Amino acid sequence: MARRRKGRDISGWLVVDKPAGLTSADVVNKVRRAFDARKAGHAGTLDPAATGVLAIAFGEATKTVPYVTDAMKAYRFTVRLGAETNTDDAEGEVVRTSDLRPDDAAIKAAISAFIGEIEQVPPAFSAVKIDGERAYKRAREGExxxxxxxxxxxxxxxxxxxxxxxxxxxxLTCGKGGYVRAIARDLGRALGCLGHVETLRRLWSGPFDAEEDGVSLARIEEAGDPEALDALLLPLEDGLFDLPEARCPAESVGRLKNGNPAPVIGTGLEYGEECWASHDGRAIAVGRWKGGDLHPSRVFHT
Structure with a gap:
């Protein structure tokens, strides 16, 4: 029999305004310990030097992480012109320099090539996997x-x-998988002056905004007791912001929670469309709408 994971069985989202100097995993671990949470995960890694929105899901909310990870995100960043580094940010070693400094008109003209559907090569120092190993590990070894x-x-x-x-x-506002460092690197190359990211802040990610929802680590530490901490949480339903909602009749709740198809009430849904079903404002399941029934792929036990 598997051992039960220790900690409180809580569910919801916490939007941390991540400080510079910590990895995303560091922040998740600090927050999990503060909340004494049994289960936690984040939706979208930020580099250690970056700040801003790091959305952390607890408990059943972790089932909605893919929807936030896939969502649009916005960043504010500063590019230092005249130098390219091996990490494409200020943390790395300078590998090439240039004395050229383009004017604003040239920068605006170059930016147009980076809008729409583009091809982007991730930085060598990134979490992309090569033959099952993280690229940054190989890059650190000089490969x-x-x-x-x-x-x-x-x-x-x-x-x-x-x-x-x-x-x-x-x-920058972009979809899933964008590397701001790669944008800075490629823009610098396109301008002929080279460049790298000096500062980076994620302004929002999907439904979560740094200014409106962000909570500092200091505020989490000051909260202290579980009741004050739990008051900082946003509902797990916020992670389903991009899916249409259907209403789940009381008689369908049990069937859906057991993973079985059941009738739900939806408006304007197309056959096979993904949606989520709610009962009394609480998420019951996510699944595909098929002829009036929801065929669940994820169920929530809260």
Missing amino acids: ELTLASRPLWVEELLLTGRPSEDLVELE
């Missing part, structure tokens, strides 16, 4: 890596400021 490009949807890339000749401020 020269050639990573395959990946498609990325860029909704928006804006020049928002120019603090100095060497610094450019940008805001």
Whole structure:
């Protein structure tokens, strides 16, 4: 018989305003200990030097992580022109330099090539797997890596400021799997001046916003007792923001929770469309709408 994991059986989302200097895993571990949570995970890694939205799911909310991970995200970042590093950010070693400094008009013109469906090669120092091993582990050992490009949807890339000749401020809105460091690297190459990320902040991720929802680690530490901590949580249903909702009659609740198809009440749904069913405002299951029945793929026990 498997041993039961220790900790409180809580469910919901916590939006941490991640500080610089910690890995995403460090933050999850700190938060899990503070809440004494049995189960926790995050939706989208941030580099250690980055700040901003790190959405952490507890308990049954971890079943909604894929929907937040797949969602659009927005970043504000600063690119330092004139130098390329081996990590594509300020943490790495400078490998090439340039004295060229393009003006704002040239930067805006170059940005247009980075909007829409683009191909992006991830940084060598990234969590991409090569033959089952993380790329960053090989890169740290000095191996020269050639990573395959990946498609990325860029909704928006804006020049928002120019603090100095060497610094450019940008805001990016993109889909799943985007590397801001790669945007900085490739933009620098396109301009002929080279570049790397100096500062990076995730402004929002799916339904979660740093300014409206973000909670600092200091505030979590100050909360202390479980009741005060739990008051910081957002409902697990927030993770289903991008799916249509159907209503689950009382007589269907048991069947869905047991993983069986059951009638639900939906409006405007197409056959085979993914949706979630609620009863009294609580998520019961996610599944496919088929002729008035929901065929569950995920069920929630809260």
